Amino acid sequence: MAQRGNPVFVALDTTDAAEAAAWASRVAGAVGGIKLGLEFFCANGPAGIGAVMGEASGLPLFLDLKLHDIPNTVAGGVRAVCALKPRYVTIHAAGGPAMLKAAGEAARQAGGAERPKLLGVTVLTSLSEDDLDRVGFARRAMHEQVANLARLAREGGLDGVVCSPHEAASLRAAFGPDFVLMVPGVRPSWSAADDQKRVMTPAEAMRAGATHLVIGRPITKAADPAGAARRIADEIAGRNAAA
Ligand code: C5P
Secondary structure, eight states: OOOTTOOEEEEOOOSOHHHHHHHHHHHGGGOSEEEEEHHHHHHHHHHHHHHHHTTTTTOOEEEEEEEOSOHHHHHHHHHHHGGGOOSEEEEEGGGOHHHHHHHHHHHHHHHGGGOOEEEEEOSOTTOOHHHHHHTTOOSOOHHHHHHHHHHHHHHTTOSEEEOOHHHHHHHHHHHOTTSEEEEOOBOOTTSOOTTOOSOBOHHHHHHHTOSEEEEOHHHHTSSSHHHHHHHHHHHHHTOOOOO
């Protein structure tokens, strides 16, 4: 059984549907949800998503497609993915107010009571301030650009944003308790940082204001993925991890 109240969405980053399904079935009892992204979706499509979720014991799906196009096209994409009943879907906040509004309307129409919650992507963590300048965003500091796009997401009716653990506290303070903060860039003290640069531990990120955590390789690449996921859940809950 999935753990109630467990905030961890495990990122199954692979194009291999069999590998993703095997990970899902191994860790389903020790995480709160499954994150599948663009790489998996491009390789395996909706049928592949369905196959993985069939191994996930009813866990919620976070479909991280980071949609960004004209309003009509994004709305069509949101309507189409509603068939997969994702709990969360990501949209680039930089797509602008009309796109965010169209996405929200599409989710309400096609998803009904089980509509997906839409999360805004603000500034990709792969971008530096110099990159922001080069792509032609206003000359704002990174944190100002993140706050600005988060505000746009909020005003556009989105349910929350994806953000780094270092942005969680200020966004929580700015947008109140009901705004979803889905936070990647998280590493337990006992795992490798991999290519993540400015990490926090799961417990620190939750204290900073995250509502959910996205954690991939510390679970999927562990010798015992379910054990690693349980250890993370124990640390978040303040229990002494049993190893
Ligand atoms: O393996 P790891 O825990 O680093 O995986 C983190 C997941 O979160 C990956 O799927 C990655 O694409 C995603 N992500 C991220 N940073 C962002 C947005 C998404 O690491 N800013």
